[in-house]
Amino acid sequence: MARRSSSSSEVLLGLLTIQPMSGYDLGQTIRASIGHFWNESYGQIYPNLKKLQAEGLVTSKTERQKGKPDRHIYAITPKGRERLAQWLAVPPQPEVPRNEMLLKLFFGAQVAPAISIGYLERMIAAERPLLDRFQQVQEEIAKNRQYPDAPYWKMAARFGEIELEAHLRWAEESLAELRKLARKAQSPATPPKEKHASH
């Protein structure tokens, strides 16, 4: 995805406004907080931190550890905050996300309905448990209402919740339709006689 000038380093700046962190911490934080709409691999994080440091947007200090590699703790500089604010002020371009599951469903007529049904069931099984998480996160944030970040973080979590609910509703609805379709395909033009259908 060769987005003209990506946001990989800016995310790091943004997260470092919360508190100084190591590359590893940043990875963890990304997964835990913005993981539902943004991902960053370590192969991206570490080199970008070096680049940011070279530009004077972050500073680093080294923490010795026994048995483990040194931790490099990065902190954002005033210049880094400026850069972040600049980037935040640029209107984001609408991007079309690629959804492979939907793509395969779109071509579902080319294979047995059971396959598409399986994908929807998988999706529901994988996503339903996340609903609770989003609600928990919002409650957590609500406890720290005084922080200036709180309302924004809550909106992001709420987005996850609302979108997830929508996806689940869609998946259930589509699942019902596909099952109807699969039944019709099994007994074409046969009135529902039940019991020992075909074999």
Added chain:
Amino acid sequence: MARRSSSSSEVLLGLLTIQPMSGYDLGQTIRASIGHFWNESYGQIYPNLKKLQAEGLVTSKTERQKGKPDRHIYAITPKGRERLAQWLAVPPQPEVPRNEMLLKLFFGAQVAPAISIGYLERMIAAERPLLDRFQQVQEEIAKNRQYPDAPYWKMAARFGEIELEAHLRWAEESLAELRKLARKAQSPATPPKEKHASH
């Protein structure tokens, strides 16, 4: 986005099951039908078609035109259908889409609320008009109910509709919250006196 083995050529195979098409047609079709969850640039389409042809998954014939370059019309082969079915049977991996707007909103506390408000307004203005499109598409598909593709295409369109509705609900809700926030920020700890606030 270096997804191990992407689906760029398989989309082309999938669309060619509808009818033989040129690279240009494929680009148009993608935008018109699956554009809300999948995009493909010509820089991707043309080379992939050549690759597919070399593998015997599609054939091409040339149509002469006056004043314009020849049209290369591609058609899927039985081998191509096999490959497509194989790919369709592989369970899609859940992917985390990157949403830059949400990312900027998440860091909204670092800039004036007006900026985030602007992004939400933009988003609503850009996306609301699409709702009608999705409904139209579904009606259109409903007219051709007999085609085996119809139920699957309808589901894809319905996904767009449901997700879009969810996004709009979220955006309106968040907008209201941000406006409240902006008002509070302007008159901190001042009871609502109305009229000629500060200036």
Added chain:
DNA sequence: GGGTGCATGTAATGGGTTACATGATTCT
């Protein structure tokens, strides 16, 4: 004893967008 987590980093590999090149026709 083996897997998982902590912790950092580099290199290979592959994907994908954008820009460029070309040129006639049709719409504004």
Added chain:
DNA sequence: AGAATCATGTAACCCATTACATGCACCC
């Protein structure tokens, strides 16, 4: 007159993931 549409294609560039490399500590 100039922009947009039709139509194909290539090359440069860059972004991002995955794999690899290293090694201790802790838990089962």
